[in-house]
Amino acid sequence: MPLHNVMEDAVKDLLEKHWENLSVSCHCELCKADVYALSLNRLKPHYVRNQAGSMYAKADLMTTQARATILTAITESAKVVSAYPHH
Amino acid sequence: MPLHNVMEDAVKDLLEKHWENLSVSCHCELCKADVYALSLNRLKPHYVRNQAGSMYAKADLMTTQARATILTAITESAKVVSAYPHH
Incomplete structure (x- = not known):
């Protein structure tokens, strides 16, 4: 049962874009x-089991609102990791 | 950045055990x-990035309460898929 959480791609994409800043x-x-x-633990997952589902879910995650929600989760998580780094 | 959602293993394990019934x-x-x-979309994800994190998270998901929550999500999802099968 190969599944994929498309939220992983959306977060990775925005994280790569904004990491340096x-x-x-x-x-x-x-x-x-x-x-x-x-x-990812702060965001609702979007698991899909095929390519078609993946396309629809990705479209959903490309809205301004969805990207703002993801960016907020990234910013909040960055604060936590900065305060409690693992090394 | 290889991550893993240990909730995937917990759901898969219980789904395999109870699928026939x-x-x-x-x-x-x-x-x-x-x-x-x-x-998986109804449950809170538990992403970890290493083996140690994975062990702690899996222990969390082995409690009676966690297994009951997962089994409830599986049962509710089974109802939805039965009502709206994809084929």
Whole structure:
């Protein structure tokens, strides 16, 4: 049963775009992965099981509102990781 | 940034155990994947980025309460997929 959470792609996309400008105490790959995981845990998942479902869900996640919600989750997660880095 | 949602394992485990006895209109693999995806979309994700995080999160998901919550999500999702099968 291969499934995919398209929210992973949406968060990764925005995280890659904004990582360098994010206010975090450390810009290493471990902290980036922590921000990625924490952001995904704060957002509602969008699991799909095929390509068609994936396209519809991705379209949903490209709205201004959806991107703002994701960016807020990333910013909040960056604050937490900055305050409690894992290394 | 390889991450993993340990909730996927917990849902898959319970779904495999209870699939044959679940009240669904069709027991095919497509309907099973739909119930799997829908259940994951109803549950809070638990993304981790390493083995240690994975062990802690899995322990959390093995409590009676967590398993009851997951089984409820599976049962509710099975009802939806039975009412609106994709084939």
